[in-house]
Structure formats: C-alpha cells, structure tokens
Amino acid sequence: MSYDPNAGYRALQGRVNADTETLLKRFENIAMLAPVENKDKTIAAAEAYQIETHASSMIRAAEDLVALTRQLKEAWLFGQLGGGFEGGTxxxxxxxxxxxxxxxxxxxxxxxxxxxxxxxxxxxxxxxx
Incomplete structure (x- = not known):
C-alpha cells in the first residue's frame, strides 16, 4: 500500500464540496417550495415543514464549514500544516x-x-x- 501525500487535501476538499453542494441543493429546494399562490393550508403546512427541514440541513452544513475553517486556523497556528498543505515547514x-x-x-x-x-x-x- 502506498502513501498518498495529497490524501489530506482530498479529504478536506471532499468535505468542502459536500457541504457547499448541500447548501446549494437545499437552497434550490427552498426556492422551489417558496411560491404560495393557490395552495390550500394542508399543502402549505407540509411545504413549510419541508422548508424547515432544508433550512436545518443548511445550518448543519454551514456549521461544518465553520468548524473546518477553525480546524485549519488552529492547524496553521500550531504548525501542523506542513507536508501536504504548504509543501514544507x-x-x-x-x-x-x-x-x-x-x-x-x-x-x-x-x-x-x-x-x-x-x-x-x-x-x-x-x-x-
């Protein structure tokens, strides 16, 4: 088994991509549910619940991105970004x-x-x- 020096990059980039895709898809879903003309109360209530679900998923994705940036800042501050991130220390x-x-x-x-x-x-x- 060989060592991949870019594995850290790939993991971080995958995490960023997944979170940004979640934000984008959930926002699109909310935008599709937004029109309220000619809907009865039952459908409007169901769509309101879906919007809340999408919004909470967006919040989780945004919190994950904030946590990732914090981890990167801490790693940089404590000198742990050598090797795969800076090309040297x-x-x-x-x-x-x-x-x-x-x-x-x-x-x-x-x-x-x-x-x-x-x-x-x-x-x-x-x-x-």
Missing part, C-alpha cells in the same frame, strides 16, 4: 513566532490600558504577571 516556525509576538504585545497593551483606566478612575490596581 520552512516558514511555519517563523510565522508562529511572529503570531506569538503579536498576541503577546496585544495582550500586554490591553493589560496596560486597563491599569491606566483604573488609575484614572481613582483606584489603583496592582496586577502581577
């Missing part, structure tokens, strides 16, 4: 250092601004860190 460590420094600076700026606000409000808060 030569810049991943440098990128991680830059992102870490930006986060550290932003956190420090936020803490410093909170201390200044407390001093201006008449109370001085000592923060240890």
């Amino acid at each position: 030569t810049g991943a460590d440098a990128d991680a250092v830059v992102v870490g420094e930006m986060l550290r600076r932003r956190g420090t700026e936020r803490v410093d601004s909170e201390v200044v606000k407390e001093k201006e409000g008449g109370r001085e808060v000592v923060m240890e860190g």
Whole structure:
C-alpha cells in the first residue's frame, strides 16, 4: 500500500464540496417550495415543514464549514500544516513566532490600558504577571 501525500487535501476538499453542494441543493429546494399562490393550508403546512427541514440541513452544513475553517486556523497556528498543505515547514516556525509576538504585545497593551483606566478612575490596581 502506498502513501498518498495529497490524501489530506482530498479529504478536506471532499468535505468542502459536500457541504457547499448541500447548501446549494437545499437552497434550490427552498426556492422551489417558496411560491404560495393557490395552495390550500394542508399543502402549505407540509411545504413549510419541508422548508424547515432544508433550512436545518443548511445550518448543519454551514456549521461544518465553520468548524473546518477553525480546524485549519488552529492547524496553521500550531504548525501542523506542513507536508501536504504548504509543501514544507520552512516558514511555519517563523510565522508562529511572529503570531506569538503579536498576541503577546496585544495582550500586554490591553493589560496596560486597563491599569491606566483604573488609575484614572481613582483606584489603583496592582496586577502581577
């Protein structure tokens, strides 16, 4: 059995394709059910239930895409996107250092601004860190 370096790509692309196809098909189904002229209440109620079902399926597909983007962001942040995704990890460590420094600076700026606000409000808060 041979190793496929693009298996990760294929799995992710398959997941994206399946979710986007679900979104598209369900939206088309909702659009087909949308006209309400000359329908009795029973048919309208049944179609309303179908629309709710299609909408919930669309929500699940959208949530899966959001989860996928989160996983990709975390993988990039923690340097796990080497090999099949970037073609190498030569810049991943440098990128991680830059992102870490930006986060550290932003956190420090936020803490410093909170201390200044407390001093201006008449109370001085000592923060240890």
